[in-house]
Amino acid sequence: MSDRSMSDRPPSDRSAMAVESPFVAIIDDDPSIRESLVSLLRSVGLTALPFASAQEFLQQRLPDAPGCLVLDVRLPGQSGLEFQRELSGTDIRLPVVFITGHGDIPMSVTAMKAGAVEFLAKPFRDQDLIDAVHTGIERDRDRRRALDALCDLRERFRSLTPREREVMQLVAAGQLNKQIAAELQLSEITVKVHRASVMRKMQARSLPDLVRIADKVTLAGDA
Amino acid sequence: MSDRSMSDRPPSDRSAMAVESPFVAIIDDDPSIRESLVSLLRSVGLTALPFASAQEFLQQRLPDAPGCLVLDVRLPGQSGLEFQRELSGTDIRLPVVFITGHGDIPMSVTAMKAGAVEFLAKPFRDQDLIDAVHTGIERDRDRRRALDALCDLRERFRSLTPREREVMQLVAAGQLNKQIAAELQLSEITVKVHRASVMRKMQARSLPDLVRIADKVTLAGDA
DNA sequence: TGGCCTGATATACCAAGGTATAGGGCCGGC
């Protein structure tokens, strides 16, 4: 079990840990631009992490904190737009702020369609970048909060036995214990036992509560 | 009661009516461009409605069908971007495809942030516009479907008496009949009566069903 | 082998939900 997908990540260390300060990763092949971006962002109290290439960025382990990615459109090798698309296929879902010296409209439209926070053509005002970065961090903070809650739920769901999962699904679908028993070839009392275990393990205080939890867990399964 | 907000619109005529063909509204002050756009869109079987200005567009009653708006960024008077923002405050939520002869990156970014489907700089390929329009229509079709379902629910919710609404809210919150009775200073049997009315009027076949309906109705209330 | 966990089942009891019938008070429209 070497893959660390979302549903496998233990949420304990995240909720218990103190809130880490947000960070900004910068990928730009021009050292002088990296330097000026780093100093700009640090001047407003942000942790800036400069990288010269996408590869260098991928090798680095990112902090477990809300963050944002400032990405040059033109990179050595693959373009920033391609890298953005590639990232969306991984579990690194940092909001992206594009900067570029040689951009055009189709480029910016592609980037925004792919979910970029901002697309800034050089020269841009410092404040515009700072605003964009803050927007991105805020977006990431929300995403992480939602993910944390979801991981909690998934962890609990994973602790259910197969039978309990089946029962939970049918309960959330509105079936009566009697109907569930018939469908699963069980006695009604057994369904009740499983149902009680489900309520306890999922920490649901009421049936409506369980219904909402079930919807979150199963609907978010493919997201 | 002269305002026709979402929740007031009767859904009956929409679901009963045959599916109307999608339309494309075009706002451009250049007659020759309007003409060529109209003929292009009609050549692929779409209903094209040309307008010379935003005012002219607003005076026209739009078909009750999925549609899309092709908007020139530069318009007499207010700009296309301003008009886009203005529209988002009304109940006309047509997806917007921008076309422009004198666009720049910040313009396109603003438009995309505000939810535009596409931002095309002239000269663009005919196929690109057609693709964008189809994307927009598809988006509007989804939006309308969701809105129809929501209107149905809201209509039913509106038919509830104030007491029934209160009970429904507390039931969906997971409270027991006993607790609801205490909170509303009622006897438990009265709560049961209201609860039964709620299930019947909202056409909920089970408690989980009602919970999902309640969440849709109340969560979508501010949207 | 014995101890332990999981799953399934049973009995029994109590709490909660649902339905039907009946009735009273209040208010606005005909």
Add this chain to the structure above:
DNA sequence: GCCGGCCCTATACCTTGGTATATCAGGCCA
């Protein structure tokens, strides 16, 4: 004034849900 809708209540009965206790079978491990 009368009717109808809304709100509240009550009695009675049945179904469903929830819990506790106990039993039994199978798999796992010391």
